Amino acid sequence: MSPGLSYTLVITGAPWSSQAPQTALAFAQELIAAGHRIDRVFLYGEGVHLASALSTPPSDEPDWPGQWADFLADNQTPGVACIASALRRGIVDQGEQARYELSANNLRQPYQIAGLGEWVEGNLKSDRVIYFHGSH
Amino acid sequence: MTTLIVIDQAPYGSWTGREALDMVFSLAAFDQPAAMLFMGAGVNWLRKSQDAGGIGQRTVEKNLAAAPVFGVEQILAEQSACERFRLGEEDRLNGVELIPSVRDALDRFERIVFAG
């Protein structure tokens, strides 16, 4: 039996603006089921909205941010929101809130904020880097 | 292994092109070889004499001109898109190589990435 591969998943499509988070989550679940490893999930561009702690869909609608956060926590998979994409779109952690003297922070657990170096590292170290883009 | 970053969206209407450039410069910062392909409406990033001050943006002309200095190996543009958008040699930034088809460009690189 061949050993599992390591994957970096990059999500550039936002929830509700695109299907990217849903497709990526279904893919990620099957990755784990097939015995592969996810090195990290990297949110870039509009994808950073997936890491908002304040996203509150109606109870009868899918909660993509919540489902993704649960997946990351359950599988101990690192989730990273790109700092440049996140800051300009208003996704900030405590550190950035302090740095910019903002009124609040809203980065959902268990995400971290980091730079594009995380994506470069994925390119270097992961066997596969798969992108989930928006529709536009 | 050179990564080809592809831009096919028109400039200034969204930040996707800039975020593609950020990817290119990140690769360069980590000494990873990178190249760029502009296709479709994206070739309009390569037009000279852009002045985005009136819409509150900065042009990327300087970034693109600096790209080779930072280790970006090639800047490619889809020939038919340049013709479609009337982007002749005299209108284009220096150092842009035309390619006859997108497939030719994809054949040259192991990793191909759209920023969004």
Place this chain on the structure above:
Amino acid sequence: MTQEQTIQATLHILNKSPSHPRFATCLAALHEGDTLALAENAVLAVTDSTAGLPRNCVALDADLEARGLAGNPNVQIISYGDLVRLTAEHSRTVSW
């Protein structure tokens, strides 16, 4: 018994509807032997008379079902698990 070989062809994952400009660009960039995986809005291509899909074309079951195209005969239907397998088998995947 040989190890699972990595295929040299490219896997293309396309999620754009057939009327999106990147759809036609993707199709024009395919090589014989590449695999085209249709996801999300791209699955509409199976019922688009102008789409010109290649032979090695697959489409995600959940996206077909969502759009009322379950069991469409024009394409090989795959699951998310199959998509994972395709990405593992191909050394190169391009998401359009």
